[in-house]
Amino acid sequence: MEILKQGAEGRLYLGVFKGEKCLVKERFIKHYRHPELDTQITRQRIKAETKAASRCQNAGILAPRILHTDLNERKIYMEYFGEAITAKELIQRVVADHSVETAEIVLKNLCTQVGTIIGKLHANNIIHGDLTTSNILINPKSENKDFKEYDIVFIDFGLSHYNQGAEDKGVDLYVLERALLSTHSEQPYLFDYMLEAYRKKCGKDEGTIVAKFEEVRARGRKRTMIG
Amino acid sequence: MVCALGIEGSANKIGVGIIRDGEVLANVRRTYVTPPGEGFLPKETAAHHRDFIHQLIKQALKESQLQPKDLDVICYTKGPGMAPPLLIGAIVARTLSLLWEIPLLGVNHCIGHIEMGRLITGAVNPIVLYVSGGNTQVIAYSNKRYRIFGETIDIAVGNCLDRFARIIKLSNDPSPGYNIEQLAKCGKNYIKLPYVVKGMDVSFSGILSHIEDLADPSKRRNKRKKAEITVEEPEYTKEDLCYSLQETIFAMLVEITERAMAHCESNEVLIVGGVGCNERLQEMMRIMCEERGGKLFAIDERYCIDNGLMIAHAGAEMFRSGTRMSFEDSFVTQRYRTDEVLVTWRDD
Numbered sequence: 223m224e225i226l227k228q229g230a231e232g233r234l235y236l237g238v239f240k241g242e243k244c245l246v247k248e249r250f251i252k253h254y255r256h257p258e259l260d261t262q263i264t265r266q267r268i269k270a271e272t273k274a275a276s277r278c279q280n281a282g283i284l285a286p287r288i289l290h291t292d293l294n295e296r297k298i299y300m301e302y303f304g305e306a307i308t309a310k311e312l313i314q315r316v317v318a319d320h321s322v323e324t325a326e327i328v329l330k331n332l333c334t335q336v337g338t339i340i341g342k343l344h345a346n347n348i349i350h351g352d353l354t355t356s357n358i359l360i361n362p363k364s365e366n367k368d369f370k371e372y373d374i375v376f377i378d379f380g381l382s383h384y385n386q387g388a389e390d391k392g393v394d395l396y397v398l399e400r401a402l403l404s405t406h407s408e409q410p411y412l413f414d415y416m417l418e419a420y421r422k423k424c425g426k427d428e429g430t431i432v433a434k435f436e437e438v439r440a441r442g443r444k445r446t447m448i449g
Numbered sequence: 450m451v452c453a454l455g456i457e458g459s460a461n462k463i464g465v466g467i468i469r470d471g472e473v474l475a476n477v478r479r480t481y482v483t484p485p486g487e488g489f490l491p492k493e494t495a496a497h498h499r500d501f502i503h504q505l506i507k508q509a510l511k512e513s514q515l516q517p518k519d520l521d522v523i524c525y526t527k528g529p530g531m532a533p534p535l536l537i538g539a540i541v542a543r544t545l546s547l548l549w550e551i552p553l554l555g556v557n558h559c560i561g562h563i564e565m566g567r568l569i570t571g572a573v574n575p576i577v578l579y580v581s582g583g584n585t586q587v588i589a590y591s592n593k594r595y596r597i598f599g600e601t602i603d604i605a606v607g608n609c610l611d612r613f614a615r616i617i618k619l620s621n622d623p624s625p626g627y628n629i630e631q632l633a634k635c636g637k638n639y640i641k642l643p644y645v646v647k648g649m650d651v652s653f654s655g656i657l658s659h660i661e662d663l664a665d666p667s668k669r670r671n672k673r674k675k676a677e678i679t680v681e682e683p684e685y686t687k688e689d690l691c692y693s694l695q696e697t698i699f700a701m702l703v704e705i706t707e708r709a710m711a712h713c714e715s716n717e718v719l720i721v722g723g724v725g726c727n728e729r730l731q732e733m734m735r736i737m738c739e740e741r742g743g744k745l746f747a748i749d750e751r752y753c754i755d756n757g758l759m760i761a762h763a764g765a766e767m768f769r770s771g772t773r774m775s776f777e778d779s780f781v782t783q784r785y786r787t788d789e790v791l792v793t794w795r796d797d
Contacts, residue, residue: 351648401649
């Protein structure tokens with residue numbers, strides 16, 4: 223199989239499953255971890271990824287279809303988006319190609335869509351667990367790949383879980399905010415636009431979740447950081 | 450040519466270092482060691498620093514064979530840290546600056562660690578894992594700042610280790626973490642502990658409460674549960690607990706570092722901070738790097754654990770790139786985030 227890249231959790235290959243071109247994600251043995259811990263984590267994450275995929279499908283959220291899993295071989299076979307780029311790349315392209323003002327308008331549109339989807343995820347109690355712009359794919363709709371019209375596909379659900387509580391949703395938002403601020407520090411408005419759209423879609427617990435999010439944030443700020 | 454003297458005293462170490470253009474001339478340090486089962490408190494720590502700072506400065510000058518007039522800048526730790534110990538360093542630095550008529554410069558402690566690590570290892574643009582008693586951060590440089598990609602959402606990894614060492618009454622000499630590391634080498638059985646990773650962030654407080662209960666079930670905070678348990682619980686040895694704690698929390702740290710590497714498309718890792726001299730952590734990180742064709746840079750306790758040299762070096766870099774500080778700004782601050790500092794000395 224042709225290796226595409228080595229991600230954070232495993233290696234990605236281009237494969238074929240029942241005649242369909244697909245992406246194979248192999249969570250290979252991490253020799254730095256205790257074998258027991260490694261097996262436990264790997265099984266947990268493969269299961270989380272497949273479960274989240276079907277939950278997303280039921281909720282009308284785009285995520286790669288899971289074609290096949292093999293816990294013994296530590297592999298997941300899933301839908302492959304060959305034309306797609308990550309949201310991180312798209313943001314960097316938009317910033318490079320446009321003036322500061324135009325870039326903000328274009329990115330506001332993107333962030334509103336992303337925020338809406340995260341709201342939908344949480345309204346369905348799906349906690350992604352690792353929201354970054356590397357884990358959001360932009361899949362062009364038209365042939366000419368100009369990324370004017372696109373689908374937004376969330377990937378890497380290995381750290382995801384199902385939880386109704388506001389705490390986990392708040393932490394999920396905090397992780398996203400931190401990832402945006404560190405990766406796209408020159409565009410500090412991204413998260414605000416996402417949160418604005420998020421609040422409209424995240425369901426009846428909106429107030430509690432946002433309050434929890436502020437609380438999680440405060441925990442980080444209050445920490446004294448000695449030595 | 451910049452010749453700098455640095456004073457570090459943000460936690461329980463007081464250190465003085467002298468550096469001239471990347472050449473180490475002196476690096477001396479004293480650690481405030483508390484009895485087993487006790488942590489260090491601000492007031493007593495400050496008193497310790499007060500007692501030793503003069504002799505450390507004399508010793509550093511003697512080792513470097515320099516006169517005060519040879520120095521270009523006096524650097525001190527501006528933060529983050531405990532206020533009373535920080536103040537000792539700041540007051541002495543201010544006094545020396547006025548006495549010897551040498552410019553004064555306040556340095557961010559975290560930046561000191563990073564720059565020291567880069568100098569000693571020669572790493573150019575690594576992902577930095579900064580792990581100590583008060584900090585747990587995954588940092589990468591971009592556009593004139595050290596940006597924090599991942600960090601602990603509650604207590605620091607070193608704090609978790611120190612507090613566990615106190616519970617099982619390990620000696621604080623030379624450091625609680627070192628003694629845990631030695632005990633862990635004799636551990637055989639892996640005890641399952643919570644494993645908490647949230648994206649590029651981690652959390653340790655749940656693990657600490659869990660292992661507290663395992664180490665001493667009689668002190669279980671949830672009394673209701675205790676009453677229900679009638680069967681004898683298995684006794685865990687200190688060795689196995691230390692071993693399992695290290696395996697679990699270091700695996701979490703390596704995982705978030707790897708995630709940051711993938712996210713930033715970087716192939717180098719640098720470990721700094723007091724916990725960074727743990728050989729098991731270094732070994733795990735090295736294996737992770739090898740498995741993805743990367744490279745690990747690690748340093749030993751002389752430069753890893755808080756020291757005056759790192760403050761001198763980071764200060765010298767700032768001074769060289771034109772940063773100056775007025776006397777009125779020579780205060781200290783307990784909260785001073787790594788990403789607040791404008792990195793004037795790097796052009797990449």
